[in-house]
Amino acid sequence: MAKFEYAPAPESRAIVDIASSYGLFIDGEFVDPIDGTPFKTVNPASEEVLSEVTAAGPADVDAAVKAARRAYEQVWSRLSGRDRGKYLFRIARIIQERARELAVLESIDNGKPIRESRDVDIPLVAAHFFYYAGWADKLEYAGVGTDPRPHGVAGQVIPWNFPLLMLAWKIAPALATGNTVVLKPAETTPLTALVFADICQQADLPPGVVNIVTGAGETGRALVEHPDVDKVAFTGSTEVGKQIARSVAGTAKKATLELGGKAANIVFDDAPIDQAVEGIVNGIFFNQGHVCCAGSRLLVQESAYDEVLASLKRRLGTLRVGDPLDKNTDIGAINSAEQLARIRALSEVGEAEGAERWSPPCELPDRGFWFPPTVFTGVSQAHRIAREEIFGPVLSVLTFRTPAEAVEKANNTPYGLSAGVWTEKGSRILWMSSRLRAGVVWANTFNRFDPTSPFGGYKESGYGREGGRHGLEAYLR
Amino acid sequence: MTDTAKRRGHERAERDPGPARLAVKKTYKLYIGGKFPRSESGRSYEVTDSKGRFLANAAWASRKDARDAVVAARKAYPGWSGTTAYNRGQVLYRVAEVMEGRRAQFIDEVVAGEGISRPRAEKVVDEAIDRWVWYAGWADKLAQVVGSTNPVAGPYFDFSIPEPTGVVAVLAPQKSSLLGLVSVLAPVVVGGNAAVVTSSYERPLPAITLSEVLATSDVPGGVVNILTGRVGDTAPWLAAHMDVNAIDLAGAAGDTEHATELELAAAENLKRVVRAPATEPDWTKQPGLDRITAFLETKTVWHPMGV
C-alpha cells in the first residue's frame, strides 16, 4: 500500500439534473420526433443508463434544416453583427455561470476526468464563444473581402471526444458570421449539447438559429446530404470524412473536415527531459488518448532512448486511473464498448506483430469501459500500431538517429494533423517545424489549444481551419 | 496543303518579301520534369486554328505521362517549396520577362487558337504577362497577409504561417488558352506548390510555348509540368492519384458530370478541390487571393515563453 494514499475526492453529481428522456431541439423548442427513434446514452465509467435520447430521422432532420433556413432568412441574416455578437457574449457568460454543471455532465457522459472537463474543456468552450462573439461585427477585417457573407445553413457533425468543445468550435464561428446551424452531437455523448440547447433558450437566442438533432451515423448522413444545407462542417474519422467529401461532390456545398491523425512526438537528446516526459504523457494520455491530434507515435533519438523510456515508465507509475468524477483521476473511462474493442484489437495486433507491450501496474474498475495506459516499444514504421489511429491510451515508441530521419518518419503517414518537437536548440525547432507536414506543431509543449489559434490538418487529416481569424473563412463566402 | 495553311495561319508576319523560305516547323511536345518528351504512348493529335485549319500535331498525353508528371512534380516540390519567397518571386518575375520576349509568338498563337482579333489578342497576352508580375509580387507578402501571430491565453508564442499544399493538378481552362492558363497556374506555383497542368485540348499551343518560357526562366524542372491531349485521358488519373494533394477543376467548366466524377475521385485522399464554374469566367478580371489560398495549408506553431 502506498504511504500517501489519496482518499476519494469525488465531485458531486448533485449539480446535474439529467432528464429521463430528451426530444430534439428544433426551432427553439424541445420537440418530439417525427420519425426518430429512442436510444440510450450510458455512463461509460459504470455502464449506467443516463437517459433516453432521440435518434432523429430524415423528417426530423428536414424539420431542423427548415427551421434553420427560416431563421437564417427571416432573423439571423438581417440582424446586425453587433447583435449577433451580443448573443454570443451572452452564451459565453451563461457557459461560465454553468461551468461546474457542464463539466460534471461532460465527465459523466463521456468518461473523461473531471480535472480535464473542469480545467480544459469547459473554460475553452466559454473562451471560444467569447472570442468569436467579438468577431461578429468586425468581419470586414477578417481578410476575406470587404463584404463577407455567410453561406446560410450549416450542417455540423461532431465527435464524442470533446463533446461540448467541438460544439463550440462549430457553432461559435458559424453564428458569428451569420450562418444558422443544425448540429448533430455524437451518439454516445449527446447530453451537454442538449444542455447547450437550454443555454440558447436562456440567452433568448432566436428560434431556429441553433438546432440540435441527436442520433448516430444515419442522422449525420441525413444532415450532411440534406439538399438545403449550404455548408458542412465535420470533425471525426477520416473514413467518414471521405464519405462526406464524396457526398458534397457536384453540389454547391462547402465542406470543412477535421479528421484523424497519427502524430509524431519527436524527442531529441538535448530535450528538457522532465518536461518532455510530461509532454509525452499529456500527448497520448490526455483524454484517454481520444484525441485526433494525440502524440501517438513517440520518436526518440536513439542516444536518449534509455533515459527517456525509463523516466516515462517511472512517470506512468504515478498515473491515476479510475472514477472520472474523482478530482485526482488522471485517466478516465474509454468512451464506449465499441471504442474499447477497437483499442483492444489494435493492441493485440501490436503484440502479434512483435512489439513489446507494457503497462504500469494499475487496478481497473470492474464495471465500465477501461483500458490501462499502454506503451509499445520496439515499434517500427511497418507496424499497424505505428500507422493506424488507435484513439486510445496507447503509445508506440520508435527511434531515430538524425533530424532528417525524424522528419522523414514523422511525415511518413497519410495523416498530417499535428506533431511535437522537443529540443532546447531553437534553430532546430524552426528547422523541424518548417519541414513537418502537419497543421499544428507543438514545440516543447503538446496538446495546447486556444480559440485564437488556427487548428486543422494537412493531407488526409482534412481541410479547413478552426480557431482564430482563419476559422472564419470556412463560414464566409 | 498543310504547308500553305501553316504559312497563312502561323507565319503571316514573315518579313522576307523574296521567294518563300521553307520554314523549320516546330514539334510540340509535353513538358515533364524540365524536359520535353513526346507522349510515352507515341500518339499525337491534330491541332487546328479556330477555323479548322491545321496548325500542328500536339502530343496526346496518356495516363502514364500523367503519372510521370506527378513523379516529376513531387521530386521538384521540396526544392521549390524550400526556396525563399524572395527567390520564388524573382523566378516568377523572370517568367514575365521571358514571356515579354516571345510576345509576338504568343499573340500569333492566341489569334490562331482562339480566333480573336489581333488587338484583342495583344491585350490578352499583355494581361497574361502582367499577371505573372502580379503574382510574382505576392510571393513574399503572402505570409504577412494570410499568416498571423495568435495571442493565446498562456505563456506561449503562437504563430500561423501559410505553407504550400504539395503537388497540385491543374485543369487549365479550355477556352482561354493563355491568360486562363496563367491565371490558374501562377497562383499555384507562387505559394510553393508544384503543378501538373492539363492544357486546353483544342488550343494547346500557347501552353506549350509557355512551357518553353518556363524552361528558360529559372523555374526548376518539374515545378510545372504541362500535358496536352484529351483532358479525359489524364484528369481522372490525376484526380484519383494518391500523391496529388489538390486539384483545380477550372478546365471542366460547364461539364458538371465530369467535374463531379473528378471531385468524387479526389475525395479518396481528401484533395483540396477548386470546383469547376458553370461557365468559364472572364479571365481579364483582376484576380483575388482565392486561388492562391486554395492551395495553401495553414501551419500553427506553438512554443513556450520562459527563461
Add this chain to the structure above:
Amino acid sequence: MPYVPPTLDGVTVLEALDAARLSEITASETSLRRFLHGLPGVDQVGADARAAMLSTRSIKTTAKKWAIDLAISMIDLTTLEGQDTPGKVRALCSKAQRPDPSDPSVPQVAAVCVYPDLVGVAAKALAGSNIHIASVATGFPSGRTSLEVKLADTRDAIAAGADEVDMVIDRGAFLAGRYGQVFEEIVKIKEACARAGGADGQSAHLKVILETGELATYDNVRRASWLAVLAGADFIKTSTGKVSPAATLPVTLVMLEAVRDFRDATGRQVGVKPAGGIRTSKDAIRYLVVVNETAGEDWLDPDWFRIGASSLLNDLLMQRQRMATGRYGGPDYFTLD
C-alpha cells in the same frame, strides 16, 4: 563493490556516477562546468504547468489528516529575525515540543532553526527532546564574508550544540560561473560540520541553501542542486526567507527531480527543504503531493523532507482541529509565540 544504478525493466535510468566518475566530475572548474551544463535543461513553462497540475490534487479526509500530521513533523520551526532574543527562542522551543498544549496527539516538529548566537539557548531548552537544532551559518543570509569567517560561523554553531547547519551558497560566485569556488566552500563547510570530539563521531547535517530567488532560472536551480549534492550536501534548501520569491512549488519540483536523479545515479539519498512563504495547510499539502509524485514516497519522511516555516504550524493545527471537531477554529485558540 561499485554502486549499480537501479534499472526499470532492464533499462538503466541514468549514467552511473561511481566514486571514480564523481571525482572526475569534481576534479576541476572545467569538468564541473561541463557536467553541470550537460544536465538536461528545464523548460520553465512546462515545469510551472506540472507544478500547477499537481497543485490541483484534492487531498481529503483520511489523506488530509495523515498529511497534516506529516507536515507538522517535517517543520523546521524557524525564527531568523534581528529582534530574536533568548525569550523568543525559548518560547519557540516550547511550541516545537508541544505544538498544541491541549492535544498531546499532535506530533512534534522536526527541528527549530535559529541564528548561531541563539543555538545555545535552544540547546538548553530542547535538552532531552529529540528535536533537532538547526542553525543558519556562513554569513546568513547573503553569504558575503570570507571563507574563514564562514567556517568560524559554522564551528561556533556546532560548538553551541547545533546538529544541523543551514549554509548559504555564494550566489555571486555561482552566477559568475565560479562553480569550483561554490563547490569548495560547501566541501569545507561540510568538513567543519564534523563534530569536534563528538562521542558518536557524527557530523552535523548540512543543508545547503541555494537561494533560488536569486538564481533566476530553473536551469540554474537544477545546476546548483547538483553542485550542492556533488559537494556532499545532506539537504538542499530553497531559500533564506529573506529574498522574494522564496520557496515555490516548481522550484521545489526541480530540486526534487535533482535528488531523485542523484539517488538513481549514486545510491545516495539527499533531502529537500523548501523554506519561506509556506503559510497554509493547503500549501504544505501541495508540497507533499509534489514530493509524492516526483521523488516518491521515500522522501515523505522528516529525515528527507523539511519545511522551513513559522506561521504554517498554527494553520496546520487549526486544520487538524477542524477535522477533529468538524467546525472551523479561530486564532485565539492556538498559541502565538
